[in-house]
Amino acid sequence: MSTDNVTHPHAAHVSHHFNDATQEYDSGKQGIWLFMVTEILMFGALLIGYGIFHHLYPAMFSEGAKQLDWKLGFVNTLVLIFSSFTMAISIQLIQRNQIKKAAMALAITILCGAVFMVIKYFEWTHKFHLGFYPGRFLDLAKTGAEHANLGMYFGFYFCMSGLHGLHVLIGMGLITWLLIRTIRGEFHSQYWIPVEGVGIFWHIVDLIWIFLFPLLYLVG
């Protein structure tokens, strides 16, 4: 178990079952990457489902995509890419022991996540306002939908962007946890495994959005 022995930063963070910090670092990194494989596979199955039905009902999917505001989606894409940048910067800064700047970078990352979610919130509520609900709740009369099963498109839209949004929220929570630990001075040039792990998670969440954005907003 880790003890807070300040005089030996190396020994302080090596858990009981590891021989040294390198082994712990390598294990943590492999673990987070393997977990990312499962995330990609989970979204991958969604993308395959999307692809199949897009192929079956191209006109309906095109009608659905036209209802989305690509400008908002594009802004969100930029926001997320920028947040990936600040996340990466924070690791660099911790490795150089510039803790205050690192905390700032993490705070900006959380802020970007929040901006993303706020824009998402307005997009979703606007859709609800117009009657674009998923599946059977889609208001055919109010929306004036041409295709009777347009609800399927919005089913995919809300499932995919909802699951992704959930990941953004989880990521924001994790980065907040990192921020608190950073301010407490728990990370430094000898120890930053959790920061890098959460960072990888955040990059993958961004990457998934980079696939979702063109699929949902631009294709068709």
Place this chain on the structure above:
Amino acid sequence: MGSHSSSAHGENYINCEKGLWSWLTTIDHKRIGIMYMIAVMFFFFVGGVMALLLRLELFAPNATAGVGQVLKNGDAYNQVLTYHGAIMVFMVIVPGIPAILGNFFLPIHLGAKDMAFPKINLLSWYVFMAGALLAVATFFLSKIDTGWTFYTPYSIRTGTSVVVMVVAAFIMGMSSILTGLNMIVTVHKLRAPGMTMHRMPLFVWAMYSTAILQLLATPVLGITLMLLAAEKIFGVGIFDPALGGDPVLFQHFFWFYSHPAVYIMILPAMGVISEIITAFSRKVIFGYTAIAYSSLGIAAVSFFVWGHHMFVSGQSELAGIMFSFITMLVGVPTAIKMFNWVATIYKGSVSFDSPMLFALGFLFLFAIGGVTGIMLATLPIDVHFHDTYFVVAHFHYVMVGGTLMALMGGFYYWFPKMFGKNFNEALARLSFVFIFIGFNVTFFPQFILGAMGMPRRYFDYIPNYEQLNKVSTVGSWLILIGFLIGLYAIVQGIRKGSKAVANPWGAKTLEWQTASPPPQFNFDVEPVVTAGPYEYR
């Protein structure tokens, strides 16, 4: 042999900390293995009682008063059938060997102090329990009757607790992913000095292959079940043909996980069997690398065979032929294993202790299960046997005759190490005799019933099938007696067994080089490995 300094004082992982709380908060992989054992044994009991109920209902046609009407109607039968299947698959056979024996022995086999992520290991137990309890809770909300496969469109139309059940299965899948991830990293990063990949025990190779499957297959099931939940709540239309969706897509997604899951169930069993057979034949295992890599081979091929569950679903004939061929391909690495085990026994000094009896039982039953698997892989034969009792008999031979025999064998094999006590060998052998005979009496007639055309999942049948169904039901009672004897042997061994020595079987792998039961961090001195795992002669 490590010096037993701490074990000399009688300190081990069981008594190093006291109280229920120390167990519930433990991050020791051995204690977590024991906690899984208690949970899985409980669920096995529940699932087993439901199996007995099903067999009792099928003892006679419904026209017969009394026994033929144990379950009042087809709905009740479907519900019990569903819970039997779901409990046995998701809560017993899938987690069984990896979570109990894998958790306990994988780090010791590698000479590691613990799993790579001990806290995640504990978390996975809690996640598993949360999912399992949620699944059981649906029994008291509104019982689901879809079968454990949740096929659409029926699952969309039936009672609402399907949503709760699939969420429960999703949660248990998370636990499975966490365990698998933990094991892969442990194998890659925590091996003791000198423990190369090719010096790992075959049990570890099997667990490693299983973990890869858990990691790659489970997320797809997860999203499939989430889509099913979305379908039920929002009527999205992805799986509902009335809304333009495709119910067969659900089957594709479902079996893309659930067929590899069949190998998640059987690969660990093969690992256990490899350990037992070499130890009780007193011989270096024949074809170590072939057995190790055939596990990976089975894992790889398993991803391309899901379509054999769908030969009659209306997929294209070409797809059917391809899946038929690839399915037979799985037989190759499986046969490699079988022949290597037999070659290991050949001219060995075989001792027929209870673990070896279970291992030999495995070889016998798994051979029948495997050969009938090839029959069912054959497209035209499957069209004939589809959804008959032939299929039921086949997968029970593979899963019960395979996995459960290996679990029992492995359990007796490692019992002295896990608890530091000896069990009553005579009782263990008696338990084997009842389970083995009872199993064949129960399930062999079902091959014949299936060939005669008795469909599965039905709660009544025409009188022609009565005799064989009676035999089958009587067999289920023999299995019950066998497991009760086995349970008694285990409980009595834990409570009153004599003290076990460090290496009662004279086996060579690392776990036998430390005290029984092992100290808190497995070894008093980190072992240095200088040779392969099976240096018998």
